[in-house]
Amino acid sequence: MSSYGGIDLGGTKIQAAVVDEDNTVIGSARRPTPTSGGPAVVAAEIEQALRDAAKAAEVEPAELAGVGVGSPGVIAEDGTVTSARNLPDWEGSFPLAATLSAALGTEVKVGNDVQVATDAEFKLGAGRLYSSLLGVFWGTGVGGGLILGGQPWTGRGGAGEIGHMVVEMGGARCTCGRRGCMEAYAGRAAMEGHVQRLVGKGSKTDLFKLMKEHGRARLTSGIWARALEHGDKLAQQVLDRAVVALGAGVASAVNLLDVEGVVIGGGLGIRLGHPYAARIEQAMQPHLFNDNRPPHVHVAALGDLGGAIGASLLLRPTA
Amino acid sequence: MSSYGGIDLGGTKIQAAVVDEDNTVIGSARRPTPTSGGPAVVAAEIEQALRDAAKAAEVEPAELAGVGVGSPGVIAEDGTVTSARNLPDWEGSFPLAATLSAALGTEVKVGNDVQVATDAEFKLGAGRLYSSLLGVFWGTGVGGGLILGGQPWTGRGGAGEIGHMVVEMGGARCTCGRRGCMEAYAGRAAMEGHVQRLVGKGSKTDLFKLMKEHGRARLTSGIWARALEHGDKLAQQVLDRAVVALGAGVASAVNLLDVEGVVIGGGLGIRLGHPYAARIEQAMQPHLFNDNRPPHVHVAALGDLGGAIGASLLLRPTA
Numbered sequence: 001m002s003s004y005g006g007i008d009l010g011g012t013k014i015q016a017a018v019v020d021e022d023n024t025v026i027g028s029a030r031r032p033t034p035t036s037g038g039p040a041v042v043a044a045e046i047e048q049a050l051r052d053a054a055k056a057a058e059v060e061p062a063e064l065a066g067v068g069v070g071s072p073g074v075i076a077e078d079g080t081v082t083s084a085r086n087l088p089d090w091e092g093s094f095p096l097a098a099t100l101s102a103a104l105g106t107e108v109k110v111g112n113d114v115q116v117a118t119d120a121e122f123k124l125g126a127g128r129l130y131s132s133l134l135g136v137f138w139g140t141g142v143g144g145g146l147i148l149g150g151q152p153w154t155g156r157g158g159a160g161e162i163g164h165m166v167v168e169m170g171g172a173r174c175t176c177g178r179r180g181c182m183e184a185y186a187g188r189a190a191m192e193g194h195v196q197r198l199v200g201k202g203s204k205t206d207l208f209k210l211m212k213e214h215g216r217a218r219l220t221s222g223i224w225a226r227a228l229e230h231g232d233k234l235a236q237q238v239l240d241r242a243v244v245a246l247g248a249g250v251a252s253a254v255n256l257l258d259v260e261g262v263v264i265g266g267g268l269g270i271r272l273g274h275p276y277a278a279r280i281e282q283a284m285q286p287h288l289f290n291d292n293r294p295p296h297v298h299v300a301a302l303g304d305l306g307g308a309i310g311a312s313l314l315l316r317p318t319a
Numbered sequence: 320m321s322s323y324g325g326i327d328l329g330g331t332k333i334q335a336a337v338v339d340e341d342n343t344v345i346g347s348a349r350r351p352t353p354t355s356g357g358p359a360v361v362a363a364e365i366e367q368a369l370r371d372a373a374k375a376a377e378v379e380p381a382e383l384a385g386v387g388v389g390s391p392g393v394i395a396e397d398g399t400v401t402s403a404r405n406l407p408d409w410e411g412s413f414p415l416a417a418t419l420s421a422a423l424g425t426e427v428k429v430g431n432d433v434q435v436a437t438d439a440e441f442k443l444g445a446g447r448l449y450s451s452l453l454g455v456f457w458g459t460g461v462g463g464g465l466i467l468g469g470q471p472w473t474g475r476g477g478a479g480e481i482g483h484m485v486v487e488m489g490g491a492r493c494t495c496g497r498r499g500c501m502e503a504y505a506g507r508a509a510m511e512g513h514v515q516r517l518v519g520k521g522s523k524t525d526l527f528k529l530m531k532e533h534g535r536a537r538l539t540s541g542i543w544a545r546a547l548e549h550g551d552k553l554a555q556q557v558l559d560r561a562v563v564a565l566g567a568g569v570a571s572a573v574n575l576l577d578v579e580g581v582v583i584g585g586g587l588g589i590r591l592g593h594p595y596a597a598r599i600e601q602a603m604q605p606h607l608f609n610d611n612r613p614p615h616v617h618v619a620a621l622g623d624l625g626g627a628i629g630a631s632l633l634l635r636p637t638a
Binding site: 132144146148149151153154155156157158159160161162164165166167168169171176178179180244245248249251252253255256257258259260286287289290293 | 451463465467468470472473474475476477478479480481483484485486487488490495497498499563564567568570571572574575576577578579605606608609612
């Protein structure tokens with residue numbers, strides 16, 4: 001029986017998984033993404049994460065039928081990755097597939113991180129009942145993946161930038177430098193900046209205290225979840241603002257595309273889970289043009305491993 | 320040589336065209352849409368418009384290889400039309416294809432008005448160089464049509480509602496009853512309401528004077544164009560506001576879909592032409608995420624006849 005490797009390359013962590021032919025995870029491993037050293041250092045860490053996952057699955061990397069990588073950045077046909085956002089010193093091009101293939105002794109394919117996660121939910125997860133699907137990955141930023149008529153839609157390679165749909169003309173400054181993007185209200189990076197400004201103006205919150213207590217350098221999804229459990233009013237208020245923006249932005253995408261299903265994933269989407277998916281669904285409703293037939297909204301069923309499982313699908317003949 | 324009929328059924332006018340096998344228009348006619356009497360009266364007027372166009376083309380209606388109709392509303396496979404917006408007393412269902420087919424003695428097919436106009440621009444007009452296209456029909460409302468991977472994308476039948484993408488959370492009241500839709504700033508109906516409110520607050524404009532002079536009951540595209548020619552400051556200001564909203568909304572759609580081309584049609588889009596298409600393109604730029612590779616923006620090349628020509632394509636074997 002063949003097995004396959006999958007890597008989800010994120011700005012914070014590298015998630016590796018080894019799956020069997022039925023897409024059951026038989027081994028997984030996680031490593032922090034290096035914060036310096038450039039693409040070669042990141043590639044070495046990916047190799048180690050994959051070796052850890054293969055060890056857990058009791059398979060030699062060279063025995064894998066192949067390894068898929070879901071990566072940020074601009075991805076060429078040959079697996080070269082250029083301008084990978086949130087990754088250290090990765091502005092130029094790096095032959096990621098060739099480097100990993102040489103190191104691991106098996107075929108390596110690279111795909112867009114958000115799109116492979118959407119494909120995984122479409123084929124194996126919360127979207128498997130639908131032929132059209134919008135994946136909304138709510139984390140540091142807000143990424144989007146599309147399945148239309150059973151096929152991924154990537155445009156000229158740059159589709160899915162749902163986080164940069166404009167929900168407020170002249171509105172909040174986004175981390176991308178523009179104004180009024182959905183991500184400027186709902187992205188974790190933008191939310192952290194917003195909290196800092198509110199604290200600078202005298203607002204009170206335990207968010208940064210919790211961050212230090214848990215040894216984090218940023219307000220991670222887990223810190224946001226804990227703050228909610230503690231009844232932190234500022235955290236609640238900033239998340240409420242994010243949900244309102246997600247409602248407007250996701251509804252706008254649905255008005256344009258009329259997809260059957262919406263899957264909410266990403267660090268925050270998965271950590272906050274069903275209650276927040278339901279709140280986003282509710283926030284969409286007043287903006288839906290065909291409001292008698294809203295799309296079905298789900299939390300990503302494959303959870304944190306969805307990106308790595310989706311990457312492993314890149315090696316399948318039909319993928 | 321076969322010829323085909325096409326009808327563009329709008330809230331203001333019924334445009335009919337007869338085309339030959341090369342899609343050259345060999346006859347056309349236009350009639351005002353009845354403002355009362357319900358679907359049967361509208362169908363009788365469509366029949367007359369088609370007869371007028373056939374006469375101009377020197378063809379008998381029964382000799383046509385078929386007639387296509389681009390209609391608003393919800394359109395069933397068999398050509399029944401339900402809830403046709405902007406048409407008189409057309410809330411229920413009416414067998415439009417069957418009625419016209421019996422009256423004209425030829426096959427009749429009905430499609431969505433915005434989608435057939437987009438198909439026409441894709442196959443014969445400004446979009447023919449692209450495999451992915453967004454049609455933006457800027458008129459009474461703002462409609463959208465999509466071609467993705469060379470095929471129309473209609474979702475579950477309700478896609479393309481670009482006018483109801485949210486560009487301003489909690490913003491201007493839209494004619495659909497919601498808030499902050501692009502159409503609330505850019506649709507001709509909403510713009511007329513906005514001008515009325517500004518005049519009520521003491522603003523000066525010649526728009527309504529021009530409307531009366533030209534015997535119109537509404538601020539038509541022609542009245543807006545004339546007011547611009549007269550240097551009407553309020554008209555300019557309200558159109559500027561529309562362009563800003565169109566820039567944000569169309570850029571949002573492009574960020575999501577990364578289409579190659581955008582075609583601006585509709586009454587206002589065609590009447591205001593290239594200078595305004597260029598202004599919309601400019602207003603999109605600050606919101607485009609992939610701003611080094613904007614889509615090409617064009618005015619609809621088939622002009623006022625695009626809808627009728629597109630409808631005639633419904634009868635083609637490959638359409």
